[in-house]
Amino acid sequence: MTAPAPTLSTTRRPHIVWLDVMRLVAILMVVICHCTDPLNASAEARSNPDIGFWGAVWGAAVRACVPLFVMITGALLLPVRQEAGAFYKKRIPRVLWPFLIWSVLFNLAPWFIQWVGGSSALVTDFFPYAPDPSASLSDALRDVAMIPLAFTVYATPMWYIYLLVGLYLYMPIFSAWVTAASDKSKRLFLYLWGISLLLPYATYFISPNLLGVCSWNGFGTFYYFAGFNGYLLLGHMLSKGNDWPTGKIALLTVPMFSIGFLITFKGFRFMTADPNLTEAGFELFFTYCSINVVMMTAAVFLLVQKARIHSPRIVAMLANLTKCGLGIYLAHYFFIGPAYLATVALGLPAALRVPVAAAIVFSCTWTLIFLIYKLPKAKYIVG
Incomplete structure (x- = not known):
């Protein structure tokens, strides 16, 4: 999603291969996450136990997808070593133009599909969270006009770009503290951020008005420690590496992931039973x-x-994935519905529909972005 930031000198940061592996994992997780949409968004998920179960399993297993992207950004760019204006000029246009182009395409797609003779049901096959798509060009153009302010169900993945631009705007300011703060202070920030991570459940199950939040104040006690800035700092802190052997790391991370997964999976199943x-x-x-x-x-x-990774060929493929990563993220949602329909047509069981659809989506999208990069001015289309 992000390329290494330049330092104040002319020397670029050394290429970090494990971060390329991290991008691969994050991109695959995003694709898998969206391949669960046809399952979890469908009425069949409530009536068919297999559909509901496997939609929840795969959806819960890959919830780390977007946070991993933010942690990669924090690992590479914190602390920002440029003036804010220079940083904004370098980072924001790189995502802004591709975002606008793909957002327009997504929002025109429902009208176009029906204009060429497709049904509204076909639109819903492409965009699972759009059960009643409009066939009106004026509605599509209205959605296009709203792109600077809001995304739609047709451009679902674009919510992340609004977030990413916000993080870019914040990072030069945050970096002043990151540079000056001790590791102890950074850990304290993360502890307070950790408390804020309990608030979604507290506000849902206890009361929406907690710790000073009320109808005329949305900024409670832990508001200033909440949100994705915690992932930025966590990525910055953890990217410094550790000297633990892989076996010891596995003993820590496998139970940690398993507990997080069980909470996510069981919680989602509990909620969707209502x-x-x-x-x-x-x-x-x-x-x-x-x-x-x-x-x-x-x-x-x-x-x-x-x-x-020691294979030069694999390192080169991962580097190409990094180059194509933003484009893959922006374009992949066009392939979700058709790929899922293909798994249904093949008669695959519910357990296999998501991973097979994800493999189709990932390979098709990477190929598309690879070809687009051969066009002139491709950076304005795919970053």
Whole structure:
């Protein structure tokens, strides 16, 4: 998702292969995550035990996907060693133009599919969270006009770009503290952030108005320690490495991931068993800034950090994946519905539909972005 940031000198940071492996893991997780949408968003998930079960299994297993991207960003870019203006000029346009192009394509797709003779059901096959898609060009253009302010169900993955731009805006300011703070102070910040990770459950099960939050104040006690900035700092801290052997890391991370997964999976199954489930309840245990997801994310990060790749061919492939990563993220959602339909047509059992669909989506999207990079000015299309 992000390339190494330049230092104040002309020397670039050394290439870090294990971070390329981390990107591969994160991208695969994102693709798998979205390949669960046709299962989890369907009415069949509530009536068919296999569909509901495997949608929950795969959805819970990959919740570390987006947090891993943020941790990679923190590992590479914190602390920012440029003036804020120079940093913004380098980072934001790289994601802004591709984001705008793909957002327009996603929001025009429902109208275009129906204009060429496709049904509204076909649109829903492409975009599982759009049960009643409009065939109106004016509605599509209205969605396009709203792109600077909001994403739609047709451009679901684009929410992350709004987040990423926000993190870029924040990073030069945050970096001043990161540079000056001791490791002890950074750990204290992460402890307080850890408390904030319990708030999604407290506000849902206890009261929405806790620790000073009320109808006229949305900024409670731990608000200033909450959010994805914690993942930025965690990535910065953990990227310094550790000298533990891989076996010892596995003894720590496997139970950590397993506990986080069980909380996420069991919690999601508990919530989706409620016939009166709200959208907020549906997403509750899938919330990225929650204690269970942090456990899984930190476990994956620490374990992948131990990856050592010696094959020049694999290193080159991983480097190409890094180059294509943003484009893969932006474009892959176009392939989700067709890939899932292919698994159904092949008669695959529910347990295999998500991983097979993910393999199709990943290979098709990587090929597409690889070919787009052969065009002139490709960076404006795929970053």
